[in-house]
Each structure stands twice: as C-alpha cells, then as structure tokens.
Amino acid sequence: MKTTINKVLFVLSLFFVFTSCDDKEIITLNSDANTVVTLSTNSVVLTGDTASEEAVTVSWTEPDFGFEAATTYRILMDVSGGDFSNPQTISIGNAYSKTFLVQELNSRAINLGLEPDMESSIDIIVETRLSEQTTMQSNLVTLAVTPYSAVLDLSTTWGVVGSATPNGWDGPDVPFYQSSTAGVYVAYTTLIDGLVKFRENNDWTNNYGDDGADGTLEAGGADIPVTAGTYKITFNINALTYTLEAYSWGVVGDATPNGWDGPDINLEYDPTSDQWRALATLTDGLIKFRQNNDWGTNYGDDGVDGTLELNGSDISVTAGNYLITVNFNDLTYTLEEVDFWGVVGSATPNGWDGPDVELSLDYTSDGAVWYNDNVDLVDGLIKFRANNDWGVNYGDDGADGSLESGGADINVTAGNYSISINLTELTYTLTQN
Structure with a gap:
C-alpha cells in the first residue's frame, strides 16, 4: 500500500492566508508529514475463552504538518495483499492508539473472510484526516491472526x-x-x-x-x-x-431519524454472537445507546475508542448507512459502513422507482447474505440493488439463479415469497411460501 497524501490536494499546496492590515502570512502544508504505525505484537491467536482480554494495540505517531491542525484518525484493515477497496474501518477520533479486545479483533477478522482456526494475515494502515477531502495514509503493518468461530449456538427447543x-x-x-x-x-x-x-x-x-x-x-x-x-x-x-420485563435497546441522537426525543432506532438481539445489532441510516451528528427509550440507562463513549461508559459522552458519526453492533457483555460497539440491499421492480409494491423492499442481513454470513421471508409480489419483474439506487444492481441474464451486474430483469409470478441473495456467490433464491 502506498504511503501517500491525496496528491491532487497537495499539488494545490494547501495554504491558509491570514491578513493583518497589508501583511499576509502563507502557511504551507508539509508534504513530508506522515504517521508511523506500530503494533504491540506481530502475531495473535484468538480464542473464545479470552474474548474480553486485550489482543493487540495499534499505535501511531502524530504527523508534523508544519502548523497546528485538527486531525482525526481511522484504522483500516484488509486481508494481506488486498487493495483496501472494502476494508474494515474503525473511527478513532483524535487518539494515537487503539487497543483491540480479542472479541472485537476476531469480529473484524471474520468479517474480512479469514477462516476460523487457521493463521492468516491482516494488513493495517492508519488514515489521517484533515478534512473530508484531505487524507493521508500511513505505512502498512501486517498482523498474523488466528481467529475463532464467533457463531454461537444458543438455540433451545x-x-x-x-x-x-x-x-x-x-x-x-x-x-x-x-x-x-x-x-x-x-x-x-x-x-x-x-x-x-x-x-x-x-x-x-x-x-x-x-x-x-x-x-x-x-x-x-x-x-x-x-x-x-x-x-x-x-x-x-x-x-x-x-x-x-419491559426491555429494549436502541440508538438515539440528532444523527437518527427521530432525534434526541426518539423513538429510538431499535437494536435487534443476535443470538449467534450474543450481541445487539441494527441496520441504520444516520446523518452527520451524535448518537448514544439507551435502554427502553429512556435516559435512565444510557451509554456513550468517553474515550472515542469503541468502548462504552454509563452516561458517557455523545458519539460523533458522519452520514451513511451503517451496521451497528453493540456488545453489552464487554461494553464495546462498532459502526461499520455497509450497503443496504433491496428488491425493486414492477412486481414490488413501489414499482421501479422504489423505495425498494428491504432485505435483512444474515449476521452469520460476513455481510454476504441478505434476505426477506415475507415479500408480496405481483406478476412482473424484479432486480436487486444497493441503497435504493441504480449505481449497483444485479439481474439474471440466464434465468438460472445466478446474478450478473446490471443483468436482465427477473420474471416472477404473483405470490408471497422468501427471497435471499448471496453477494459472495452471486446467487439468489425465490421460494414461494
């Protein structure tokens, strides 16, 4: 991975002009500014028995821009040799280190597709952000990781x-x-x-x-x-x-559709990981987590480090679609930007203009499988697309159950269906209930 500052912006020689009477001071950004990343260990073996213990600390130096700058940082992870086009992203704020607990690092590794109980490698970089457009990427470090299966069997009869x-x-x-x-x-x-x-x-x-x-x-x-x-x-x-007992967990804040007064975005219990999750569209703003749509029990993040404190500080977020995961056992959370998938077409209730029939994420599938077991369709056509937009969409050119990007409309007859898509295998199923 190249160590690079957004070249286009730096060609502009980012400068700030301060005027006092006729005097002007030009401050030029130091193009050699950089962050240096180190790891507390180069190899970790993760186990469910040590889930709440520390796995690795990622640390980095403060870049010297030649002037004081308000910077924030993000850790990006990808499988070794990857191009970071779809990384695991952890927003850090203005801290200079992040300690991952075993459970959190394991979740990131599994989400990247690493096989449980096998040693693999993860590449890590730190992204320094001066603004939404001005970013700098650190040196690349590699961590050998042996993850464990995070899918729990908490089922009963x-x-x-x-x-x-x-x-x-x-x-x-x-x-x-x-x-x-x-x-x-x-x-x-x-x-x-x-x-x-x-x-x-x-x-x-x-x-x-x-x-x-x-x-x-x-x-x-x-x-x-x-x-x-x-x-x-x-x-x-x-x-x-x-x-x-009355019991629910939710996300509240001015970044949510209903603001600080709620009702909150409902978090759903995920028994495969003993965590709480939600797919949510947020705007620029702040959030917290609270119980029963009430401030009696609420959590924020004082350290901007992914750990929660009772009555803690508001959590800053940027606009986007997120998979929100909260673990109330070890008081950790993650906000992962994802595409939301849906079904669109003349056979759906809202036609080709949408909004689309929403699909839910199978949390055991590492982001691959999306489904809805109760979809009413009429005679007509459907396709699958991301984020209610045609930028990314799939159809079926061969009418054979396989998906192609921008492929042909899929013909359906009227009925109630269970629908699923697998974005890894590029397949789909339509089962009439």
Missing part, C-alpha cells in the same frame, strides 16, 4: 406462543435462547395485547402456563395475559418460574 406473539397460536414460536445459567432461557420479543404460553418444539405435547397468575408455571396451565410492549422473557425450567 423452547419458545413463546400465543395470540400476543407475531405468529399467533399456530406459530412458529418466538424462540428462547440459552442464558449463562443452565436451564434458564431468555426470549426478546415485541408483543401485542393478548395471551402467551411456553411450549417445546412448536408443539403442544409439552407446554406450560400459569394457573395462579403468580409467576410459577404448571404443565398445561392457563394462558398468560400480557399487554403490548417489547419484552425480555425469562423462563426457568429448573424452578418452573418466569418473568416478563
């Missing part, structure tokens, strides 16, 4: 069913996930006014209700009434008890 759940009494049920305590399961869901019960395997053979409305469960017991809201449901199969 138990679920929540009922008229208050999204799928009603017929299911499929809202899943319970394993907690850190054996036999204690949790579910995160939004309910409407209605009734719920707990059952195993989406079947009535083994089910529990609450005869006394006292928080204890009985086999085949009475339906449990609930009021509308977003809940954390805890089911203790050892003691046959349960709790329902």
Whole structure:
C-alpha cells in the first residue's frame, strides 16, 4: 500500500492566508508529514475463552504538518495483499492508539473472510484526516491472526406462543435462547395485547402456563395475559418460574431519524454472537445507546475508542448507512459502513422507482447474505440493488439463479415469497411460501 497524501490536494499546496492590515502570512502544508504505525505484537491467536482480554494495540505517531491542525484518525484493515477497496474501518477520533479486545479483533477478522482456526494475515494502515477531502495514509503493518468461530449456538427447543406473539397460536414460536445459567432461557420479543404460553418444539405435547397468575408455571396451565410492549422473557425450567420485563435497546441522537426525543432506532438481539445489532441510516451528528427509550440507562463513549461508559459522552458519526453492533457483555460497539440491499421492480409494491423492499442481513454470513421471508409480489419483474439506487444492481441474464451486474430483469409470478441473495456467490433464491 502506498504511503501517500491525496496528491491532487497537495499539488494545490494547501495554504491558509491570514491578513493583518497589508501583511499576509502563507502557511504551507508539509508534504513530508506522515504517521508511523506500530503494533504491540506481530502475531495473535484468538480464542473464545479470552474474548474480553486485550489482543493487540495499534499505535501511531502524530504527523508534523508544519502548523497546528485538527486531525482525526481511522484504522483500516484488509486481508494481506488486498487493495483496501472494502476494508474494515474503525473511527478513532483524535487518539494515537487503539487497543483491540480479542472479541472485537476476531469480529473484524471474520468479517474480512479469514477462516476460523487457521493463521492468516491482516494488513493495517492508519488514515489521517484533515478534512473530508484531505487524507493521508500511513505505512502498512501486517498482523498474523488466528481467529475463532464467533457463531454461537444458543438455540433451545423452547419458545413463546400465543395470540400476543407475531405468529399467533399456530406459530412458529418466538424462540428462547440459552442464558449463562443452565436451564434458564431468555426470549426478546415485541408483543401485542393478548395471551402467551411456553411450549417445546412448536408443539403442544409439552407446554406450560400459569394457573395462579403468580409467576410459577404448571404443565398445561392457563394462558398468560400480557399487554403490548417489547419484552425480555425469562423462563426457568429448573424452578418452573418466569418473568416478563419491559426491555429494549436502541440508538438515539440528532444523527437518527427521530432525534434526541426518539423513538429510538431499535437494536435487534443476535443470538449467534450474543450481541445487539441494527441496520441504520444516520446523518452527520451524535448518537448514544439507551435502554427502553429512556435516559435512565444510557451509554456513550468517553474515550472515542469503541468502548462504552454509563452516561458517557455523545458519539460523533458522519452520514451513511451503517451496521451497528453493540456488545453489552464487554461494553464495546462498532459502526461499520455497509450497503443496504433491496428488491425493486414492477412486481414490488413501489414499482421501479422504489423505495425498494428491504432485505435483512444474515449476521452469520460476513455481510454476504441478505434476505426477506415475507415479500408480496405481483406478476412482473424484479432486480436487486444497493441503497435504493441504480449505481449497483444485479439481474439474471440466464434465468438460472445466478446474478450478473446490471443483468436482465427477473420474471416472477404473483405470490408471497422468501427471497435471499448471496453477494459472495452471486446467487439468489425465490421460494414461494
């Protein structure tokens, strides 16, 4: 990777003119200014058992521009030999180092496509930013990394069913996930006014209700009434008890669509990583994370280092589409700029002009797989495109399930579909429900 300052801007010899009466002082940017990056170690082996421990510290020197400058920094990571066209990007602010915990570095490595349990190499550079247009890239350093599989299996055979759940009494049920305590399961869901019960395997053979409305469960017991809201449901199969508590996490701030007053951008629980995530479009501004759309429990980032502090400082963001990931176990977060994918066409509700039918990201796919299991289409044509724009779009020239950039429209018949695309394999599926 070249060590370079945006040449076009520097040809302009960036200068600032300050006038006092007839005197002018011309300040010229030092074109030899540079940051030098070092690593605390050149090789790391990452394991799930050490997820909360420090893995590596990336440090860099302050560049000498020849004058005082307000600079910010970003760490860019790519597989060794890559061209940094689609790097992992970590905004740092004005600090001169970043310590990655094992879990965070592992997530970056997996997102770059590194194979778990195999040693690979990551190239790292630091980008110095004087302005949106004026940037400088440091020397390149290489880190040998052995990542681990971050996909957890927290699944259970138990679920929540009922008229208050999204799928009603017929299911499929809202899943319970394993907690850190054996036999204690949790579910995160939004309910409407209605009734719920707990059952195993989406079947009535083994089910529990609450005869006394006292928080204890009985086999085949009475339906449990609930009021509308977003809940954390805890089911203790050892003691046959349960709790329902109002529970949600969200993103709030003037960079979000609803501002500081909310309602917040909802974060979705991801059981494959035991983290909370959201796909969100932000504007230039500030954000924080808070619980239950309320300031009673909120987190910011005092050190601009990717770690959260209770009641911490507002987090500055620039406009863009983001995958937001928050780990409330070790109080870390990431903001990763991504393309949002959707379905457009005469067969979709909004036609060729959009807005497109939104696709959700499969968090286990390293950004490759996007899907929507409930899409109503009419007889007509569809294509896939990024960010509601024709700049990047895919069709199918051979009508064979493979995608081509700018390819032919895809013919569909009316129905309700499960749709998915794989951006790595350039394939898609349309399954009528």
